[in-house]
Amino acid sequence: MKKSLLLLLMALSLNACHLDTLGLVYSRSGDVETRFAQSMEYNARTGYASITVPEDNYRVYVITDAHVMEKETRNLDRFVKERLADKDAAPFWINLGDNVNDKGQAGVFENHIAPLAEAGLRHFPTVGNHDLYFGEWEEWRSRFHTSTYWFEVITPGRGKDLFVSLESAGGTLGRSQRAWVEELLTGSKGKYDHITVFTHTHFWKRDNSQSHTSNYNLEETYDLADLFGRMGVEIVLGGHDHATETTLFKGVRYETLESLKMDDISPGYNIFTYGKDIKRTYIPVEK
Amino acid sequence: MFGKMKWLTLALAGMLAALPVAAGVPDKKANGDHHEVALLGIGGQNRTWGGFGGGALQANLPVWKYLDIQTGLQGLSAGVMTGLLQLQPILPLKKGELFADVTSYYGGFYKYGIHECLLAGSIGWRNAHFSVQAGLSVRWIMDGGQSSPIVEPVDPFYRIAYRVKESDAPWNLTAGVANYSRYQVERAMQPIFFLEGSYRLGQHLSLMGEVYIKPVGMFHLVASWYGFSAGIGLRYRFGL
Numbered sequence: 001m002k003k004s005l006l007l008l009l010m011a012l013s014l015n016a017c018h019l020d021t022l023g024l025v026y027s028r029s030g031d032v033e034t035r036f037a038q039s040m041e042y043n044a045r046t047g048y049a050s051i052t053v054p055e056d057n058y059r060v061y062v063i064t065d066a067h068v069m070e071k072e073t074r075n076l077d078r079f080v081k082e083r084l085a086d087k088d089a090a091p092f093w094i095n096l097g098d099n100v101n102d103k104g105q106a107g108v109f110e111n112h113i114a115p116l117a118e119a120g121l122r123h124f125p126t127v128g129n130h131d132l133y134f135g136e137w138e139e140w141r142s143r144f145h146t147s148t149y150w151f152e153v154i155t156p157g158r159g160k161d162l163f164v165s166l167e168s169a170g171g172t173l174g175r176s177q178r179a180w181v182e183e184l185l186t187g188s189k190g191k192y193d194h195i196t197v198f199t200h201t202h203f204w205k206r207d208n209s210q211s212h213t214s215n216y217n218l219e220e221t222y223d224l225a226d227l228f229g230r231m232g233v234e235i236v237l238g239g240h241d242h243a244t245e246t247t248l249f250k251g252v253r254y255e256t257l258e259s260l261k262m263d264d265i266s267p268g269y270n271i272f273t274y275g276k277d278i279k280r281t282y283i284p285v286e287k
Numbered sequence: 288m289f290g291k292m293k294w295l296t297l298a299l300a301g302m303l304a305a306l307p308v309a310a311g312v313p314d315k316k317a318n319g320d321h322h323e324v325a326l327l328g329i330g331g332q333n334r335t336w337g338g339f340g341g342g343a344l345q346a347n348l349p350v351w352k353y354l355d356i357q358t359g360l361q362g363l364s365a366g367v368m369t370g371l372l373q374l375q376p377i378l379p380l381k382k383g384e385l386f387a388d389v390t391s392y393y394g395g396f397y398k399y400g401i402h403e404c405l406l407a408g409s410i411g412w413r414n415a416h417f418s419v420q421a422g423l424s425v426r427w428i429m430d431g432g433q434s435s436p437i438v439e440p441v442d443p444f445y446r447i448a449y450r451v452k453e454s455d456a457p458w459n460l461t462a463g464v465a466n467y468s469r470y471q472v473e474r475a476m477q478p479i480f481f482l483e484g485s486y487r488l489g490q491h492l493s494l495m496g497e498v499y500i501k502p503v504g505m506f507h508l509v510a511s512w513y514g515f516s517a518g519i520g521l522r523y524r525f526g527l
Contacts, residue, residue, distance in 0.1 A: 027509045129508045170511035171477075171504035172334050201508060204428075205439045205474055214476030214506045217513055218394075218403070219335045219365075226399035229430075240508075249437055250400075250430045 020103075020133030029137030032174035035127075035167060039146040040180070049122065049151035051092055056158040057275035059089040064096035064200070064239030065259030067130065069105050072262045073112045075285045079260060079269050080115055082283070089271075090153065091121055096239035096257065097128025097169065097200035099140075106131070106139045124151060128200040128240065129169040148177055150184060152192070153274070161274055162192040168201040171216050173224070185231035194274055195233045202238035202256040204247045213241060228252045235278055244282070255280060321455075323347045325495055325522035329361065333501065333514020336365040343518055345469050353377050355386070359469025366398030369470050383414030388422065390444070392472045402429045405472050407444040415453045418463075420446045424472065443475035457487040468499055470516075476506040485522060493522045 022028060029035070061083050066076045083093060093116065099109040116123065127147040131140045140147075147167040152160050166173060166181060173181070181197075188195065201215050203225065216224070228236060229250030236254045242264055245256040258268045268284040329341040341363035348356040355375040362368045371392045378385040390407040409422020424444040428437040448463030461483040466473045473479060480500040485493045496519045503513040 023509055024505050025510050027504075027511060029509060032511060129504070132509045169504075170509040172511055172513055175334055175337070178335070204437055205442065206437060207440075214474065214504060214508050217333075217335075217477050217501060217503050218471070218473060219333060219396075220503075220513075222396045222399045222401045223335045225430075226401065229433075247437060249428075249434045251433060 023129075023133050027132065027170060028135035029132035032167060032170050032172060033176055035137060035141075036148055036174055036177045036180070038141060039148040039167065042146040043149050046145075048149060049124075050154060051090070051122070051151065052154045053090050054156065056155045057273060058153070058155070059086065060272045060274065061086070061089060061093040061269060062096065062198070062237060062257060062272060063093070063260045063269045064237075064257045065098040065128070065242055065261050065264075066095075066109065067098055067101040067259070067261040068109050068112065069101050070108055072101065073108065075260045075262050075267050076109070076112050078285050080113060083121070084115060084119055090274075092124055092151075093121055094163070094198055094237070095123060095125040096198060096237060097126050098130040098239065098259075099125075099128065100130055100136075101261070103134035103136055106136065106143060110143050124163065124165060124198075126165045126198060126200055127167055127169050132169050148180065155193075158275070159193045160191065161194040161196065162188055164195070164197045166197060166199040168199040168216070171201060171214055172220055178223075182227060182231070185227070185233065189232060194235070194278060195231070196235050196237065196272075196278075197228065197233050198237040200238065200240050202241045202245070203236065203254050204245065204249075204256075206245055206247065207243065215240070225250055225252070235272075237272075246280075253278075258282060260285065322349065322525040323522055324525075325520055327495070327497070327518035327520030329363065329516055329518045331499075331514060331516030333516075334503075334512075335514075339363050339365045339516075341365075341367075343470060343520075352379070357469070361470040367394065367396050369394045371467075371469050371472070383412055383417075386411050386413065386420075388420060390424070390467070390472070392467075394471065400431050402431070403427065404429075407467075407472070409444050411446075416450050418446065418448045418450070420444075426472070439474070444472070445475070448481075458485060460484045473501075477501070477503060478505060488521075491524050493524065495520055495522045 063079055068076050100106055125144045127140055148165060150162060150164045152162050154160050203221055229252050233252050236252060238256045241256050242259040244258050247254040257270050258266055260267055260269055266284060268282055271281045271283060273279045324346045327343045329343055332338050341361060343359060343361040345359040350356055353376060355377060357373040359371045374389045375386045388409045392405040394403045403426055405424050405426045407422055407424035409420050411420030422444045424442050426439040446465035448461050450459060450461040452459045464478050464480050466475050466478055468479055483497040485495040487493045498515060498517045500515050501513045502510055504511045
């Protein structure tokens with residue numbers, strides 16, 4: 001009886017987020033170096049985006065950790081509806097990854113965000129660990145193409161803002177991506193009003209909101225914290241933790257965002273208003 | 288507070304590693320443990336630093352039947368210096384011994400201007416071959432005063448190890464997993480797999496080696512290779 005109960009609890013805990021248990025020891029979506037190379041190959045073919053906005057102040061909608069499945073899209077649908085209703089927000093939105101909660105659900109996510117694309121709103125995603133589970137990197141890549149890239153927003157009077165997407169679903173940027181972002185940030189110094197880095201994995205662990213969740217090794221955490229501080233990054237957006245946290249370190253603001261996942265404690269999304277500074281507004285999605 | 292903690296950890300670890308019998312404190316013990324000091328050369332590779340090298344000094348001081356002290360000091364070419372000091376009160380049992388552990392750790396990542404201090408408390412049980420330990424830690428991360436320290440509280444602190452032979456055997460191998468070594472303390476979900484070995488060269492001198500394997504993303508990210516470090520050196524055992 002006790003053994004059965006223990007097995008049941010283990011099965012339930014694993015199924016709560018449909019974990020790729022093999023992923024505990026082995027990535028079925030290849031190495032970050034390979035994924036980075038594939039992202040760079042796409043970027044080389046298509047270039048990087050420049051988006052012009054009509055006002056110096058503009059709103060950017062950001063979601064993370066939607067974790068949709070076939071019958072679990074209510075929160076995502078609400079986000080889409082509310083984003084469409086905001087006609088004056090910037091013509092793009094950012095997604096920090098973990099679109100799905102199980103294999104084979106990438107199409108569900110893409111179908112439910114389709115109205116945003118139909119309205120001309122550009123999607124800037126980065127891949128999350130759940131998007132890579134069960135070997136689904138190719139599935140993600142076929143739909144969203146690249147997880148390491150940059151784009152800029154051009155304002156009429158305030159200059160330009162830089163947004164940089166980094167792939168961190170494996171807990172490391174890898175050597176090549178690390179070199180790429182340093183070169184990009186070095187070349188961007190003095191050219192942008194605000195520099196934003198967005199990625200899936202959060203940097204700090206100031207609470208135990210998801211005690212089983214790992215992030216970067218400490219050598220890499222400190223290396224990137226130093227890099228971002230030296231290179232004038234103003235804000236780093238992360239998800240993964242399903243709980244909000246704001247940390248200031250070496251002059252950089254680290255924002256870990258609430259998840260959009262159904263049945264999480266405080267599901268919602270965030271709006272960042274870029275202007276003279278960057279203001280964050282959390283929008284809860286009612287249960 | 289953190290400056291004092293840093294210097295206290297480094298100073299005590301250094302002094303104790305270098306002068307294990309300075310106070311004439313006798314070593315113990317039922318299982319044959321003696322004061323030991325070791326000097327190692329370190330080399331390794333990881334995704335952040337690429338290749339790196341350095342050196343380490345470590346000591347095991349079974350100063351009393353009821354108290355072990357363990358220390359480690361490491362300096363790396365990556366611009367890192369770390370020190371760890373462990374005080375382990377012991378309660379001998381009929382089988383093995385219970386121990387508590389108070390760990391003080393300092394890590395100076397001078398290349399980045401980032402420093403960390405950590406305090407951990409844990410309890411464990413060990414015998415001649417097997418050791419298991421679990422507790423909690425709190426970490427402070429500082430950037431030299433530019434920001435308030437980041438506090439990462441209540442993170443598990445653990446070590447599980449198996450030693451093939453008794454401690455005074457001519458050779459030995461110890462394998463295990465932990466989130467800490469003498470030179471670093473990782474977050475709980477970033478385990479470090481290790482293999483330590485020794486081979487006696489003479490009455491007091493042994494050759495020793497150690498390998499630490501660090502993956503990343505094993506728990507709820509996507510498992511990836513991160514890096515390793517290895518050390519080889521000489522250990523001197525007193526009191527034989």
